[in-house]
Amino acid sequence: MLIVTTETIAGREIVETLGLVRGATVRSKHLGTDIVAGLKTLVGGELTGYSSLMAGAREQALDRMEAEAQKLGADAIISMRMQTSAITKGASEIVAYGTAVRLSPAG
Numbered sequence: 001m002l003i004v005t006t007e008t009i010a011g012r013e014i015v016e017t018l019g020l021v022r023g024a025t026v027r028s029k030h031l032g033t034d035i036v037a038g039l040k041t042l043v044g045g046e047l048t049g050y051s052s053l054m055a056g057a058r059e060q061a062l063d064r065m066e067a068e069a070q071k072l073g074a075d076a077i078i079s080m081r082m083q084t085s086a087i088t089k090g091a092s093e094i095v096a097y098g099t100a101v102r103l104s105p106a107g
Helices: 031-043 048-071
Strands: 014-028 076-088 091-103
Touching (some): 014 076, 048 076, 048 091
Antiparallel strands (some): 076 091
C-alpha cells in the first residue's frame, strides 16, 4: 500500500476516491519510564522511553489506517496526516488519517 502526504502520486492516475480512512491509538506513560525520564532531565538528552512509546503508537495508528483502506479495496492513501492530542494527564492519542484511493495500473 502506498501511503503519501501529497495529493497525487507521480506517474499514477487516481481513478477512484474511496473516502477518509483513519487509525488511532491511545497510549499512557509507564511509571518506570516516568522515573527514568525524570532523572534524565537532570543531565539532558533524549528521553528514549518516551521516543520509543510514541514511535510504537505512530506505527500502530498507521497500521490501523492501512487496514481500513485495505477493507475498502484501496491501492494507496493520499494526503496522509498525523495528529497527537493529550487525552488526560499521562495519556496521548495518535491519529493517522488520509484519503483512500484506487490507482490506474502501473506502467
